[in-house]
Amino acid sequence: MTNREETYNNYKSRFSEIEIDDNNFVRKYTSVEEEYNLIKTGVAVRDLSNYSKIFIHGKDCESLLKRLTTNKIYDLKVLEWVKTLFVNNNGNIIDRTLLLKFEDYFLLIGSNTDEEKLYKWIKRFVINEDIIIENSFEDYSLFEVLGSQATSYMSMILGDKFDEFSEKNILRVKVDDFFVHGIKLKSVGNIYKYIVLVDSKNAASILEVLNERKSIFDFGMVGEEAYNIFRIENGIPIAPNELNDTIFPVEVNLLNEVCSKKQNYIGYKIVEEGNSELGKLVGITFENHFNSSNKNISIENNLGEEIGIITSFVNSTHLKKPIGLGFIESSISPNGELYFAVDENIKSKIHISDL
Numbered sequence: 001m002t003n004r005e006e007t008y009n010n011y012k013s014r015f016s017e018i019e020i021d022d023n024n025f026v027r028k029y030t031s032v033e034e035e036y037n038l039i040k041t042g043v044a045v046r047d048l049s050n051y052s053k054i055f056i057h058g059k060d061c062e063s064l065l066k067r068l069t070t071n072k073i074y075d076l077k078v079l080e081w082v083k084t085l086f087v088n089n090n091g092n093i094i095d096r097t098l099l100l101k102f103e104d105y106f107l108l109i110g111s112n113t114d115e116e117k118l119y120k121w122i123k124r125f126v127i128n129e130d131i132i133i134e135n136s137f138e139d140y141s142l143f144e145v146l147g148s149q150a151t152s153y154m155s156m157i158l159g160d161k162f163d164e165f166s167e168k169n170i171l172r173v174k175v176d177d178f179f180v181h182g183i184k185l186k187s188v189g190n191i192y193k194y195i196v197l198v199d200s201k202n203a204a205s206i207l208e209v210l211n212e213r214k215s216i217f218d219f220g221m222v223g224e225e226a227y228n229i230f231r232i233e234n235g236i237p238i239a240p241n242e243l244n245d246t247i248f249p250v251e252v253n254l255l256n257e258v259c260s261k262k263q264n265y266i267g268y269k270i271v272e273e274g275n276s277e278l279g280k281l282v283g284i285t286f287e288n289h290f291n292s293s294n295k296n297i298s299i300e301n302n303l304g305e306e307i308g309i310i311t312s313f314v315n316s317t318h319l320k321k322p323i324g325l326g327f328i329e330s331s332i333s334p335n336g337e338l339y340f341a342v343d344e345n346i347k348s349k350i351h352i353s354d355l
Helices: 003-014 033-043 061-068 117-123 150-164 200-212 224-233 268-273
Strands: 027-028 042-047 053-057 080-087 093-101 105-109 133-134 141-144 171-175 179-185 193-199 219-222 281-288 295-299 306-316 319-328 339-343 346-354
Touching: 003 141, 003 200, 003 295, 003 306, 027 224, 033 042, 033 219, 033 224, 042 061, 042 150, 042 200, 042 224, 053 061, 053 117, 061 105, 061 117, 080 117, 093 117, 093 179, 105 193, 117 133, 141 200, 150 171, 150 193, 171 200, 193 200, 200 219, 224 306, 224 319, 295 319
Parallel strands: 042 219
Antiparallel strands: 042 141, 053 105, 053 133, 080 093, 093 105, 141 193, 171 179, 179 193, 281 319, 281 346, 295 306, 295 339, 306 319, 339 346
């Protein structure tokens, strides 16, 4: 039995209503409404262990990363991290990542459940250099602590150690007989969320610690269905829906993860040039119930002209109506005009808002 299987068996023993999808993501632990409320008003923990994780070691690894990452990494110190994108020769997104620097290696945490995609992209550029690159998907477990009470909760858990957190450093904490690493980063608005990284063999143990020390906080695990509602409401793109190799960073408002002074990475010319003809990410609200199994649904104007696509949608238990994300031509300003979501014989009125 792998460490991941052991963790899932632990979940199944604790949550009688748990549902796990085909990608081994937990759809829900209890109920979508309860988990959504944890994100909005309490402390929510997401298991992100199915995201890609890549170990990179060797004296030439920093040189390799400089050639492939969109953000600057030359001033990154040990136990510091940075957000960065990997793009292809056409400037499209391979993956959105967190790059963590440790004493003698780097760890890349991707945002794609395809564990091979980023690994294969990086591997193709390793030829005769002193670089070791390993797919560490099974080696590490990853948890996200978010919600309106997340900072207060983490402050209580860490005590004085919490004051060592900055927006750039990796905090190393010993729990019982193993080490946990954490980072603090901006979430929606001015609320912070926290990433907890641990060896997979200690995944169940750290979750027990977090739960045992919850004190007065409204604390619990949340699955992808509840998080999907929250992230669509707040215009958060995910892979592969809005982050893939047909999308440019500018289309999903990610130029803040591109260093404008860096001009030596793969695809930089196209990324830096930008293009006013590209699409833009928008929020979508449906007037009526909409049911479709298609991944990409067309957006049409009132003349029947296709002007975009819907890439994510969900029935929001909070808003009591379907909502979504999608892309429209960047030259279009919604301005209250009438638009339609179109899928084969289904046509539904929608409202579009800029993000």
